[in-house]
Amino acid sequence: MKNISLLSKAGSFAQNKDIARDIRTQEIVPALERNEDIILDFKGVDSATQSFIHALISEILREYRGNVLEHISFKSCNEEIKQIINIVLDYMGE
């Protein structure tokens, strides 16, 4: 199980897409390739932009398809971040 803390990398307002892409390519994808489950921990993150969440997960959804979500958990998300994640899942999954 790989636990990725977003706060330490992206801050309390997660908006930097370069950081999101780095987390995806350097941590999430290698963990998925090792068949590890992943926890994306949003503890302490107050807000995130749709662009940040898109850069974090959209390409994974495209590459690995919907069942990749069986291996990724979103932890300690506030209602706003949950809503933004759902927006990205909606348009990527339609």
Place this chain on the structure above:
Amino acid sequence: MILSMVAALGLTLEPQNIKCAKLTAKSKNYISRMKLFETLRIPFNGGFIEHESSGRFIPLRVIQDTEEKTQLIKDIIPLLHLQSEPEQAKTISYILTELVDNVLEHACTPVGAIICAQYYQDSNCIRIGIADTGRGIKKAINQSHPASTHIDAIQLALWPGITGTTKREGGTDINAGAGLFFVKSIANVNRDFFVIYSGSALYKMLKKTTNPNGILTLNSDPFKDRHSKNNNLPFWKGTVVGIDITLDQTKEFLFLLQAIRKTYSKAVKERRKARYKAKFI
């Protein structure tokens, strides 16, 4: 907005080629406080002492990379005195992030994004202006989508899920084509002023009439919002966005996101449906 346009234009010139018209003391003070002279590297011989203001404003700032954008976001709360207004701080941070990202990713200009913002007590609102002198929306959109006029390109740029970087639904790995739609939606929900100008076209969203049922509806097509448009204005090489955030009617961000989710999803579904039609001959 005008100030950011003046600065953006001025930055395309050498300082010695800029001549400043005679200004009134009031204008000089304002322009100096907003750092126009400093931004354009031209001398200011105003003959008065510029006081450090306790006003709520972000002086002109040139943003050329994500580090400078991140610093800008950090400075928003102290500069605009939003410590006791977290919802408004979040909304303004969100808007500036998306608008600056648009310039850095699509404008193709080394100069970057020129932004400024100011609080107006009379209307209790914060006015934000962001300008660039890059390639403009039409050229950016035309990379992947046909738009024959500047106003057509603005319409596409405001549509959720459409980006100049790809024809693919859902965008690229780092670009979903949602930034301007989010910004317009924030303005729409809060009944705020929103204007976008690029090439020869200007789109202005007009204030919504109050919905007696209190039901929030967002349109994916910006032309279905109350708006005015003009496709024959003097040519602006680049893009300018102006938005006013009225502080006392800023809706909760969560409320906005719920409406965006519904509209976005519907828009993407409809576009996919239109694309995947069997061709019976």
